[in-house]
Amino acid sequence: MTETGTKRYRALFISDVHLGTRGCQADKLLDFLRQHDAETIYLVGDIVDGWALRSSWYWPQAHNDVVQKLLRQARKGARMIYIPGNHDEFLRGGYYGTHFGGIEVQESAIHEGADGRRYLVVHGDIFDLVVTQARWLALLGDKAYDFALTANRLFNALRRIFGAPYWSLSKWAKHKVKNAVNYIGAFEKALATEASRHKVDGVICGHIHTAAMHDDYGLRYINCGDWVESCTAIAEHHDGKFEIITWTQLSADYQPSLELAQKAA
Template sequence: MTRHFRTLFLSDIHLGTPDCQADILIDFLREHEADTIYLVGDIVDCWRMKRKGFYWPQSHNDVVQKLLRKARKGTRIVYVPGNHDEILRTYPGIHFGGIEVRERDVFETADGRRLLVIHGDEFDMVVMNHRWLAHLGDIAYGLAMWANKWHNRSRRLLGLRYWSFSRWAKLKVKSAVNFISDFEAVLAEEARKHGADGVICGHIHHAANEMRGGVRYINTGDWVESCTAVVEHADGRLEIIDWSRRISEKAGQLARPRAVKQLTAGRDQAA
């Protein structure tokens, strides 16, 4: 069943990389409609394609076509570039295929709150001051995702749920926790400077919806490991949707009837 929202926020899809969960995103877009969609940066990973060569399977093309189709049907789509697709920052105000590019935006919710929409890399000191280190970190992240992929193939064979090393590290490693906390505080302060009630961003692949010093801090997460999005309901309420969790729940609901049927068949045969 398709769900309709006032606004949908997506970021850090990283099309053009093997790590992008394009098939899962297509499934999400098929079941979710919105009056407005914000693409909050790092939608296409130009860094990785420049370094490793062109990578663009059909599923990535399907994501683009799905978004363009929504635009043709009347959905307003605003693209706020990030650091991996920063080339688009040189074209603010341009429209392509019904998609509008903006360097940043101030969005007003249905209940009257003003939220600054920005990718967030501008406030990552590593990206701003040590670009070479940011690229090195991107390579290390790619290696971690490669190792994680093989680790999770083994987990699937054992019937275990997907486990993200990167997400675990962000929650457990002190330096990563401190970085996230500092990033959230700086973004909240930037929203305050603009007279906004909150900020919606991406960049660090860590979904959040919380108050920071009287300012609402919202991070959309990503479509590489967590597969999360932020939606605005008709009344202005903002919610994080964890689509990977929803898929796991759906799989469990489908598996339980099959298991009961198999168990019943086994009992009948034994009788």
């Protein structure tokens, strides 16, 4: 930790922020970025939600502050790599290999850990058949997810009145509905297969809003999660160990709450 209280890592991986949507918890991400820094920061897709912005413009000051903070970190020397996802697909194609404000745009990346292990870094939507083969269904699902988040806010407002803790409807459905569980497993297996094809030791991705770290398919699978509900990021320490960080409160009343998942062996 530095003198200013900022924790420094070898690398940070952030995905699925969805700037431009009402569900984005930009204030928590900004608080996280103020207290965490890294030599390399990977933006692993769906940072800006172009789908949402095309249908209705929503861009409060907090969303602009996140962008400015990332640009400042790049100017201060952090290597910033942006790998677009399906929601920020406007940065794909002709933008690969370009730089803006010190941020590199790449289709995918190979991250070499401090221990020499190599990881394919990719958003992951190209391995989601709903996105690639039935775009209309993906857009419909996106609207349903937005509705679930709105209903969730109203439901939890009532829970707060009665002193009950936060409860996530969409997260409950994601883990309880059999087809959703099967979908997550199929997605993880597809990403692991792609990593094997690249002859690397693991894969780091986003897309499905479910933070995870495991070796179930013979190599390391790491998912960044999201900044809509779970507010998670992946950090690589200088000794090569990886950690899932769950950021649940703002600094004004923040008590350290780090969810330490499996570490690299």
